[in-house]
Amino acid sequence: MRECVLVIGAHPDDELLGSGGTLKRLVENGYRVISIIIASGRREEADRIHQLGKDANKEIGIEEVIFLNHANLELELIPLHQLTKELEQLIQKYKPSKIFTHHYGDVNIDHLITFQAVLTATRPLPKRNPIELITFETVSSSEWNVYTNDKVFKPNYFVNITDQMDSKIAALKHYDVEMRDFPHPRSYEGVQHLGRVRGMTIGVPYAEAFEVIRRIWQ
Numbered sequence: 001m002r003e004c005v006l007v008i009g010a011h012p013d014d015e016l017l018g019s020g021g022t023l024k025r026l027v028e029n030g031y032r033v034i035s036i037i038i039a040s041g042r043r044e045e046a047d048r049i050h051q052l053g054k055d056a057n058k059e060i061g062i063e064e065v066i067f068l069n070h071a072n073l074e075l076e077l078i079p080l081h082q083l084t085k086e087l088e089q090l091i092q093k094y095k096p097s098k099i100f101t102h103h104y105g106d107v108n109i110d111h112l113i114t115f116q117a118v119l120t121a122t123r124p125l126p127k128r129n130p131i132e133l134i135t136f137e138t139v140s141s142s143e144w145n146v147y148t149n150d151k152v153f154k155p156n157y158f159v160n161i162t163d164q165m166d167s168k169i170a171a172l173k174h175y176d177v178e179m180r181d182f183p184h185p186r187s188y189e190g191v192q193h194l195g196r197v198r199g200m201t202i203g204v205p206y207a208e209a210f211e212v213i214r215r216i217w218q
Contacts, residue, residue: 018136021161105151155209
């Protein structure tokens with residue numbers, strides 16, 4: 001049975017902005033990758049947003065996209081234990097070995113709540129399979145934190161995505177309505193430039209950076 005990886009994003013496009021190249025590599029290496037998108041915008045736009053999400057993920061080889069259909073920027077109105085329980089049920093169903101999600105220092109409140117719910121849902125308990133919990137950076141959120149803050153993004157895990165960058169950009173073009181013009185960080189050029197910076201850090205043309213929260217070797 002193929003090893004499973006979950007990527008859990010607060011909004012459509014977060015999953016690709018933060019880890020699209022890495023997810024593409026995982027698919028290429030035989031992993032079963034499943035995207036979970038927590039908030040889908042206004043209800044009247046749900047069908048269109050769902051299709052955009054499916055098309056974008058399919059571009060990098062992800063065939064399974066799960067929408068929880070909560071409202072944007074209203075996750076703080078949901079009891080945290082309710083969202084945690086929803087995620088726990090999916091984690092128990094798919095039994096992932098790795099989960100990618102938002103960083104705890106993002107300035108977007110939906111991102112922060114998503115991290116808190118995922119952190120709780122993956123807490124190590126007896127008879128549970130260990131899960132590697134990895135956080136990604138999201139342009140137009142992670143970099144806007146105060147750089148003297150203890151919660152600023154501190155990358156300690158890098159993935160070479162030189163061969164996957166074109167696919168990442170192609171996937172993001174399905175979310176074109178969410179993209180902005182450069183020099184906004186959430187622009188195609190902004191995504192590429194960040195990839196260049198992270199790549200230079202490890203001596204390759206393009207990379208994605210992550211902060212590992214928990215890794216267990218049983």
